[in-house]
Amino acid sequence: MELILFLVFAGIAVVAAINVVVQRHPISSAVSLIAVMGSLAVLYLLLGAEFIAAAQVIVYAGAIMVLFVFVIMLLNAGGETKAGRSFVASLLGVPVLVALLALLAFFTARIYPRDTEVHFGGFRGGTAQSVGRALFTTYLLPFEITSILILIAIVGAIVLARKELE
Amino acid sequence: MPASPIFNPTDLIRFLPEIILTAMGTLIMVLDPLLNRRESKVYGTLSLATLLAAILAAIYAYSDAGPAFGGMLIVDGFATFFRVLVLGVGILTILPSFSFLKRQQAETSEFHALLLFSIAGQSIMAAANDLIIIFIGLEISSIASYILAGYLRDDKRANEAALKYFLLGSFATGFFLYGVALIYGETGSINLSVVHAVVTGPDAPLPVMVGLAAALMFVGLAFKVSASPFQIWAPDVYQGAPTPVSAFLSAGPKAAAFAIFLRIFMTAFAPIGHAWAPLVWASALLSMTIGNFAALLQTNVKRMLAYSSIAHAGYVMVALASRSEVGIAAAMFYLAAYACMNVGAFAVVSHLSGKGERYQSIEDFAGLAQKQPFVAAMLSIFLLSLIGVPLTGGFFGKFYIFKAALESHLVWLTVLGLLNSAVAAYYYLRLLVMMYFRDPGEAASSAEPLTPAFSAALILPAIGTLVLGIFPGWVLDFAGRSASLVK
Known part of the structure; x- marks a missing residue:
């Protein structure tokens, strides 16, 4: 059951990811990206990372993608114009990509023996409770200083967007 | 990771400088709507007081040194x-x-407020012993710097500087983060001490993977310190940013980035040092050569100082390439000397540039010695120190770095580095000649009279440069004692 779900959603994620690149119109790419994010959320859920799965849907598929779509619409971006392709790129692009992926798969298979792989249902630390506990005890300091980072981002947006210096 | 789930007062004292900086930065923003426009000097005065308090807090924290927050920070x-x-x-x-x-x-x-936050980020980086803290500190420091670079938003050059800095900087951060992720995947920890223990231990991950992580982090960090071949952004950013911000960028974030560079590579990645040493060697040589030769061709002083800053990053990379405690101490000393002389030199540029930063070319320095002899004298001290003339901090900085390099048998790098310093003398001397042996032009004649704050901005770094040059032992002894990093 888990394996079937995994194969289905992993397949959707890969196809949608390719679609992001292939589509000519930015909105189509953005919608495909939502599909990638959604299927990734299911994969996280299958691995037992419930909190991450929920955050993935809310933050990435929700908030960030809405922002993407807003920006695309505000810029009024149309379809891509086709630039002249370089001969080398069209000749070598796909073969090099396949070679890279094959190399990556080969090394991963060589370096990590089968018994170190993650199994479905083998991980039980992904609930909101356990993530929250880690965040507010062991990782309290990084959690707190991230707030400075967000504050800077807000202040920076105001500084750069204000009308003019008086 | 040695987990201490709930923090205790000692942790807070060891984190006090950052707490002061953040709290006061926030307070300054809250004060804004309450104060009259004409009282805007208050913010600067408050910031100065904050920084002094933070220095005291940092020294106080050192009186009870040790780790904090379960080893995430180390004082x-x-x-x-x-x-x-x-x-x-x-x-x-x-x-x-x-x-x-x-x-x-x-x-x-x-x-x-942004300046204080940025410094808080750098201060976090200085004390961080954990990759996630290092990363957040780096981001706090960088994002605040991007905004400061584009602070004068009606200035086209500043906009260009901010955008370039932001785009390339985010890219570099991505590389760094990939490295962190790899290390976590390989060793199961992001604490530098634990990573070091795992890498040297019996269940060590494949050296290839650790090397890959080190290479990715090297890309990210080399960008932040503007070392070659990731230095392309520096001239445009330093030239376009408001001059006091350029001064800040060339010293503060760079020193903090070197601090984490040294800490990560001399603790976690020390066991594979033989693998990354050639990379650092090449980067050091490239930075020195590109920086110095490109600086020869510049007519804009800020741009020239930017290239000189790339070259100086190269000298510090020489210290890193020597992979020894002597090298760490030399890098620390050099960064202190460099901060004094470079910030001082930029301060003079900011004084002379006038409204809208019109006067930035080397010709604009003509005759400064006749019109404002004090400013010219101070700039001469900084320039002589940048050249590396004896009795200045720059001389001993270079001396200790090349001494460390020789002790680690990096003879060729030392020879090429010394040749580079000789080339560098030319463009600094050109500015000196312009100031003392030419008739005053429009820029020198229209320079504003000195304010007490600005005089202090020249005198303090000049004193720093001279003290480091005449009594180098004071700082070098401390650096030498501090160079044995916790592993």
């Missing part, structure tokens, strides 16, 4: 040295910015 001599250094750079940035901001009619509370 040792190394951390304290860099904390005081970046806080000092903050003071030297704010002093000349009083008159600069007034001239550009750009006095706001946000400038000072």
Whole structure:
């Protein structure tokens, strides 16, 4: 059951990811990206990372993608114009990509023996409770200083967007 | 990771400088709507007081040194040295910015708040012993710097600088983060001490994977310190940013980035040092050569100082390439000397550039010695130190770095580095000749009279440069004692 779900959603994620690149119109790419994010959320859920799965849907598929779509619409971006392709790129692009992926798969298979792989249902630390506990005890300091980072981002947006210096 | 789930008061004391900086940065922004526009000097004065308090807090924290927050931070001599250094750079940035901001009619509370936040990020980096803390500190420091670079938003060059800095900087951060992720995947920890233990232990991950992680982090960090071949952004950013900000960028974030560079590569990645040493060697040589030769061709002083800053990053990389405690101490000493002389030189540029930063070319320095002999004398000290003339901090900085390199048998790098310093003398001397042996031009004649804050902005780094040059032992002894990093 888990394996079937995994194969289905992993397949959707890969196809949608390719679609992001292939589509000519930015909105189509953005919608495909939502599909990638959604299927990734299911994969996280299958691995037992419930909190991450929920955050993935809310933050990435929700908030960030809405922002993407807003920006695309505000810029009024149309379809891509086709630039002249370089001969080398069209000749070598796909073969090099396949070679890279094959190399990556080969090394991963060589370096990590089968018994170190993650199994479905083998991980039980992904609930909101356990993530929250880690965040507010062991990782309290990084959690707190991230707030400075967000504050800077807000202040920076105001500084750069204000009308003019008086 | 040694987990201490709930923090205790000792942790907070060891984190006090950052707490002070953040709290006061927020307070300055809250004060903004309550204060009259004409009282905008208050922000600068408050920032100076904050930085002084943070320096005291950093020294106090060192009186009870040790790890904090379960080993995520570590307050040792190394951390304290860099904390005081970046806080000092903050003071030297704010002093000349009083008159600069007034001239550009750009006095706001946000400038000072962002500056304090950025320094807080650098201070966190100085004390961090954990990759996630290092990463957040780096981001706090960088994002605040991107905004400061584009602070004068009606200035096209500043916009260009901010955008370039932001785009390339985010890219570099991505590389760094990939490295962190790889390390976590390989060793199961992000704590530098634990990573070091795992890498040297019986269940060590494949050296290839650790090397790959080190290479990715090297890309990210080399960008932040503007070392070759990731230095392309520096000239445009330093030239376009408001001059006090350029001064800050060339000293503060760079010193903090070198602090984490040294800490990561000399603790976690020390066991594979033989693998990354050639990379650092090549980067050091490239930075020195590209920086110095490109600086020869510049007519804009800010751009020239930017290339010179790339070259100086190269000298510090030589210290890293020597992979020894002597090298770490030499790098620390050099960064302190460099901060004094470079921030001082930028302060003079900011003084002379006038409204809208019109006067930035080397010709504009003509005859400065006749019109404002004091400013010219101070700039001469900084330039002589940048050349590396004896009795200045720059001389001993270079001396200790090349001594460390020779002790590690890096003979060729030392020879090429020394040749480079000789080339560098030319473009600094050109500026000196312009100041003393030419008739005053429009820029020198229209330079504003000195304010007390600006005089302090010149005198303090000049004193620093001379003290490091005449009594180098004071700082070098401390650096030498602090150079043995916790592994």
